Amino acid sequence: MKYRIALLLVAVISASSCRVELQQHQFPNPVDTTDKEISFQEKKTYPVGDFINIDNEFDGARLTNLVVHNETLVSAFTAPENEPINSSPWYAFRITTSENAIDDSITVKINYPEKYKHRYWPKISYDSKNWTQIDSTSLKISGDTSAAELKIKLVADTIFIAAQPIISSKSVADWSQKLAKNKHAVASSIGTSLKGREIPHLKIGSGKKTIAIVSRQHPPEVTGFVALQYFLDEILDNEISDEFLKEYCLLVYPLMNPDGVDLGHWRHNAAGVDLNRDWAYYRQPEVKTVVTHLVNTVNAENLELQLGLDFHSTWYDIYYTTDRSLKTKNMSFTDQWFEYIEANIDGYRVRDAPSGLRSPVSKGWFVAQFNVPGITYEIGDDTSHEFIKIKSSVAAEGLMKILLAK
Structure with a gap:
């Protein structure tokens, strides 16, 4: 009941004011995300x-x-x-x-x-x-x-x-700078990780309606990051890109766990914590830096968040979505998006796994903090790059067309 009350309060705040305060949230299945003992491998x-x-x-x-x-x-x-x-x-x-x-x-x-x-x-x-x-x-x-x-x-x-192609923090930084050569994109660093590595950020577009995107909370999940790369390529190079990016902007955090990535971790950050369980109390610097930057940017630039996306990898392609019963703003987008993807990829059927607010993960945080749909975009470990490109390109084009039509 507490999390439902918190969700209602966020909805009221959003309706009555453009300003959104960063809040801590109570989820039914809390996770302890205080620092854990960790074993660093010996470089040898x-x-x-x-x-x-x-x-x-x-x-x-x-x-x-x-x-x-x-x-x-x-x-x-x-x-x-x-x-x-x-x-x-x-x-x-x-x-x-x-x-x-x-x-x-x-x-x-x-x-x-x-x-x-x-x-x-x-x-x-x-x-x-x-x-x-x-x-x-x-x-x-x-x-x-x-x-x-x-x-x-x-x-x-x-x-x-x-295990997967190595895409280090330097590789992500180089890619971000290359992407920022596009007239619509600006690359920056918003702070540092526990071990002092840069947390990169991209702002794409100049509109007031906003989509937040995060990626690479878990180091081995490379195919999810590749999907993000193809997704952004399409956002920036489509016949409707200019129109879309005048009305919308994307706030992108492509590498949330640079320490875990460079240290070769299986899942956690340098404090031994799964970052995608810290979206409630923000005990880890990487999550705190990203959520603070996102909320502050929304307030400072008078933006209106529409959607939160989080790119991951798992055993197979799947979307973890917000349960439609939560009645967030812009909830119809999710079903429209999936219909578009299916209609434009021959023989493809979306695997949709909706759920309510349970654990303190990014998907639920977008609902609790902004009352907008949160979607975890999961790509299979062995999904081919050819299909990742096809699906990401179709998904990006569909997102633009659906949102422009609203």
């Missing part, structure tokens, strides 16, 4: 014989130990930053060789602590920028999926192996 280079090294000395790496059996066989171990934790076993390491390497391949067995299972199909890169999936003939997964074995051909002097 492991010699494998005389001519091969394996290391984790780069942003986004995760390799907590390496056991060398011989010059062509090693066991790599990855453990989470702390527990309890979602089963998203992240791994990322680099293999460097000299031209004197005695063999043309090396076998790496990836091992996880008991109770965790292999989740991500390995990706390979020779420059840390261009990635492809490991060929199925080079991968063996144990029957109980508790380990994976890779046979890696040493065809280059540097080879990166990772």
Whole structure:
């Protein structure tokens, strides 16, 4: 009942004044988001014989130990930053060789602590920028999926192996600056994480009606961030972009957990906390910085928030949406949007999972704080980039057309 009363109060405030005060919120299923003890991996280079090294000395790496059996066989171990934790076993390491390497391949067995299972199909890169999936003939997964074995051909002097393509905080900063070359976009930093990394921000458009977008609360969820990239590309380069961005603006926070991303965490920030459970009391600096900036910007620029989107990854494509019974502002948008997406992608059907206000996640916060729909846009771990681009482009175009028609 308390959260319903809080929601009604926000609705009254929104109706009677343009100013919205940042509030703490009571959710039925609260989560303790105070700092937790954490284990930081040791950055280290492991010699494998005389001519091969394996290391984790780069942003986004995760390799907590390496056991060398011989010059062509090693066991790599990855453990989470702390527990309890979602089963998203992240791994990322680099293999460097000299031209004197005695063999043309090396076998790496990836091992996880008991109770965790292999989740991500390995990706390979020779420059840390261009990635492809490991060929199925080079991968063996144990029957109980508790380990994976890779046979890696040493065809280059540097080879990166990772659970997903590595997109570090620097990569996001570079992408943001490139996007800001568009006349509609401005890039900035709104503060720093617990470990002092920049929290990037993009403002796209000049209108007063506003959409808030967040991403990368959980480090391994790379496909969700890729979806955001394609989504924004379409927002900025569509025949109706100019019209839309005169009436609307997007406040985008593309990397909420830069520490977790660069430290190679499975899920949490540098304080050992799931950021997407801290949208109530704002105990973690990353969440506090983003919500404070968003509310202050809405007030300072007299904006009217219409919608909140949060881009994630999970096992399959799905949208976690606001239960329609909550009767937020602009609630009809969600169903119209899904109808548009289905109508414009042959054979595609939206998987919609509505829920009420339960846990202190971003989706519920948009409802409680602004009385607008919150949608968690989830992309599958293995969804192809080709389909991510198609769906994100259609979704962005549909969003613009539906909102302009209102």
